[in-house]
Amino acid sequence: MNISTKFPVAVHTLILLSVSPPGTATSEMIASSVNTNPVVIRRITGMLGRAGLVEARAGVAGARLRKPLADITLLEVYQAVNGMGEGELFAVHDSPNPNCEVGRNIQAAMNPIFIAAQRALEQVLEQTTVADVAGDISQLEGIQLPDFFAVTHS
Amino acid sequence: MNISTKFPVAVHTLILLSVSPPGTATSEMIASSVNTNPVVIRRITGMLGRAGLVEARAGVAGARLRKPLADITLLEVYQAVNGMGEGELFAVHDSPNPNCEVGRNIQAAMNPIFIAAQRALEQVLEQTTVADVAGDISQLEGIQLPDFFAVTHS
DNA sequence: CTATGTGAAACCATTCTAGTTACACGGTCA
DNA sequence: TGACCGTGTAACTAGAATGGTTTCACATAG
16 A cells, blocks of 8 residues: 555645634635645644644634744655655564474564665655745745745635 | 555565475465465465466476576565555655645646655565565574575474 | 366455544633 | 634544455376
8 A cells, every 4th residue: 555645635734724814714714725625734833732843722813833844854754744764664573483494583684674765765755844835835836935925715 | 554464475475485495385284384275376476476486286286486586686575475566665645736836736736756765665675575585584594595495384 | 987186256254544524622712 | 702714633534555365277296
């Protein structure tokens, strides 16, 4: 299977938070841009909040960024919503036969590779910030960042 | 979620095929080492067969390797059983709002990162062969490779 | 011809994802 | 204060994927 959409949705959300006037980016407004349900967005902002990336107080509209986008790497976002321990990206078949030389060692033999592969993936994510993604979007639009405030959410 | 156990099971299977006398490594015997059902093993050898890594004729016991383990990278095994196109490791949230500057560009902006991250993971897998894993196992056992034939499957 | 083992289909329990409804509670503002 | 929003959270749902299991047709070896 593939890695859940929570990751791109979280990035999408962070960018909207950064370009929206304070108090504007409600979960409902973000949901209309992402094309999903407001509760899905709140679940994600909740995870981003527990990771210290945003601050959302119950009752007050719209979450606030706790860091500028340039200080948030994609890895932080990925880990906030996907929470994977070291090497846990890959599943292992449990309880292989301990009476077999291969069975009793296969996990120990493959584990370093799982860790290295996962780390390689994470290092790529670490080298890009959410601000880079936002910059790419503004380039794709051929507009300046301030114009982002003219967001239409029908 | 994490990447399915089919990958480590496939590696496990290939190693058993290589260390077992011809006609010995039936799906049932492999299943007893992996600790699963023989049909699960046959599904995997089927995928390995379609990828050209093994040859299994219906009716004759045990699949045969079509290449030495040293010529099979972990990436080949991974792709044989996990079949992911470029960038497909990451899921995207579909149909974001085209009326929003962020929504209509988020996918294009994130796609290169998805591709780069997946490729980084795959490159790690490409640098290791199944023979390397088998070698690690024999090191862990502190034995020589020929002794692998003394496999006990109770 | 019989034993055995593979390939494949069908079915099931479990788990995860994402969507949805519902509701209590915090804040804001009239 | 009290009405109104919006958040946080729980609970439920549909759908998909994984891994296990049974069953059976068929190929092959002896």
